[in-house]
Amino acid sequence: MKNRRVRGERGATIVESALITPVLLLFVFGIFEFGFAFRDYLTVSNATHDGAREVSVAGNKADADYRMLRAIRRSSAALPDDALEQIIVFKASGPGDSPDPSCFSGSQAGLCNVYGPSDFLRAADEFGCNGSSTVTPNAPDDAWCPTTRQVSVGTGLDYVGVWIKTTHTYITGLFGDSVTLDDQLILKVEPQDQ
Numbered sequence: 233m234k235n236r237r238v239r240g241e242r243g244a245t246i247v248e249s250a251l252i253t254p255v256l257l258l259f260v261f262g263i264f265e266f267g268f269a270f271r272d273y274l275t276v277s278n279a280t281h282d283g284a285r286e287v288s289v290a291g292n293k294a295d296a297d298y299r300m301l302r303a304i305r306r307s308s309a310a311l312p313d314d315a316l317e318q319i320i321v322f323k324a325s326g327p328g329d330s331p332d333p334s335c336f337s338g339s340q341a342g343l344c345n346v347y348g349p350s351d352f353l354r355a356a357d358e359f360g361c362n363g364s365s366t367v368t369p370n371a372p373d374d375a376w377c378p379t380t381r382q383v384s385v386g387t388g389l390d391y392v393g394v395w396i397k398t399t400h401t402y403i404t405g406l407f408g409d410s411v412t413l414d415d416q417l418i419l420k421v422e423p424q425d426q
Contacts, residue, residue, distance in 0.1 A: 258406065261404050261406055262406075262407070264403070264404075265402050265403065265404060265406070265407055268400070268403065269400045269402070269411060269413075271310065272310075272311060272315075272398065272400045272413060273400075273413050273415075275307070275308055275310045275311050276308070276311075276316075276396055276398050276413050276414070276415050277415045278307050278308075279303075279304045279307035279308040279316070279396060280304075280394055280395070280396045280415040280416060280417050281307075281417050282303045282304060282306070282307040283300045283301075283303050283304040283307070283319070283394045283396070283417075284300075284392070284393070284394040284417040284418070284419050285303070285419065286299050286300045286302075286303035287299070287300040287321060287378075287392050287394060287419075288392055288419040288420065288421055288422050289422050290378070291378075291381060291383040291421050291422055291423075291424040292378055292379050292380070292381045292382075292383045292421070292424060293378060293379075294359065294360045294361070294378060294379055295356060295359050295360065295378075296373075296378035296381070297321055297345055297347075297359060297372070297373040297378055298354075298356050298359040298373075300321060300394065301319070301347060301351060301352060301354075304316070304319060304394075304396070305352050311398065313349075314349040315349075315398050315399075316349060316396060316397070316398050317348065317349070317397050317398055317399060318336075318346065318347070318348060318395075318396070318397045319346070319347040319348070319351075319394065319395070319396050319397075320335050320336070320344050320345070320346050320347075320393075320394070320395040320396075321344060321345045321347075321373075321376065321392065321393070321394055322335055322343060322344035322345075322376070322392070322393045322394075322395065323342070323343055323344065323376055323381075323390060323391070323392065323393075324391035324392065324393040324418045325391065326391060326418070327391070327418050328418075329391065329393060329418060330393075330395070330416065331344055331393065331395050331416070332344065339372075339374070339375035339376070340375055340376075341375050341376070342375070342376055343375070343376060344375060344376055345372065345373045345374075345375050345376050346375075347372060351372055354372065358371065358372065359371055359372065359373050360373075361373050361374040361377035361378065361379065381421055382421065383421050383422070383423060383424035384423065384424070385423050389420045389421050389422075389423060390420070390421045391418050391419070391420055391421070392418070392419060392420075392421050393416055393417065393418040393419075394416060394417055394418075395414065395415070395416040396414060396415055396416070397412065397413070397414040398412075398413050398414070399411070399412050399413070400412075400413055
């Protein structure tokens with residue numbers, strides 16, 4: 233009689249395991265997927281903050297955008313190579329502003345400079361728009377030249393924003409193929425000595 237009961241319980245255990253295991257695996261994979269996506273979001277957020285701080289402190293120096301790209305590259309080291317798809321440095325009207333919609337398709341005169349993964353490989357001497365003392369033809373920062381940014385308290389300080397976009401690819405594919413992550417920060421340009 234005892235053997236018969238043990239055998240019956242063994243069958244119930246197998247059925248329970250067959251029902252619970254997929255749910256448990258889905259839960260475990262969900263934790264991993266959410267964890268990796270959240271890590272990427274925090275990395276993008278940190279890179280955005282570091283880039284905005286750098287461009288704000290650099291003010292109207294000719295290499296302000298170059299410095300910003302270096303800061304973003306350092307801060308985004310946890311992401312895969314070429315993970316940052318688009319970086320927009322834009323002129324904001326205030327802390328709650330966002331990039332002009334036209335900036336998402338490329339740099340716009342007086343509004344924004346748009347950068348991609350290949351711009352991380354540019355040398356410092358490739359930057360320096362026409363408003364600087366070292367004129368660089370077709371400089372990537374030519375649309376909104378850093379040297380034109382207002383850095384005097386008397387004339388008013390510009391607001392400068394940094395917007396970054398990346399795509400996180402899910403490992404398992406259980407929750408879709410990917411998710412787009414973006415973040416932005418707007419800071420006032422730091423006053424500079426004239």
